[in-house]
Amino acid sequence: MDLTVLGPGTALGAALITGTVLRRTLVVVTVRGGSMEPTYRDGERVLMRRGGRYAVGQVVVVRQRHAGPPSPAPNQAVAATDTAQEWMIKRVAAVAGDRPPPGALPEPYATTDGSVPPGALVLLGDNTHNSYDSREAGYFPTTHVLGTVLRPRPRPTYA
Template structure:
């Protein structure tokens, strides 16, 4: 997400309501092949459980019910559905040339989104 965010940045995240297109979110990084090890973080999870995962900062490109953005996301170019399926989101990094996002893994499960970034945190 450079230049907006860099590795190691701390952000304030609002957990709860599902994000909207254009918002920046924190999402759990898949382990490999677009899959995740174990269940998603519980909505009531404490800091220790959240810290035990790898996270990505991405921008929401489409949510369930939106048209599939085939023209912007190569991994979704051949999907049969016309709309993003329920429980899924399309996430893209601002620096597309080097971003690990829906371009590589397709849809992200909505329950793997921790929350919406409110601002960068400065201690």
């Protein structure tokens, strides 16, 4: 059995590459608003993985979509990222091929067969009384999803 020992320069280079890949894959976002309460509260930080496949029950960060005139609820949960985009954090209620839950979509978005079309998601906030989601905006394109939330990030504690 042969073992290859990496020198300190090679190990540092590998660590930098790994760190760069992780920074492009994993993102910390801050929840703004109350549409995902009690699961995620305003100001809470969550760890998110870019891209991926989406399943019912997952929480995703998605680009805000305006249906008709852009007038979202004022207290939506927006994920604050380093871009000028408006991002929201929502739970996947239905994926392509699924039947949306009753009342999850406004009338114009109903399809003839009643299932979610390919490339679309039905997204809902956990706080149904305070959430701008598929009930107002209809389907969200999967191309507008930034990624999936992995877990809440603990708040730092200071001694």
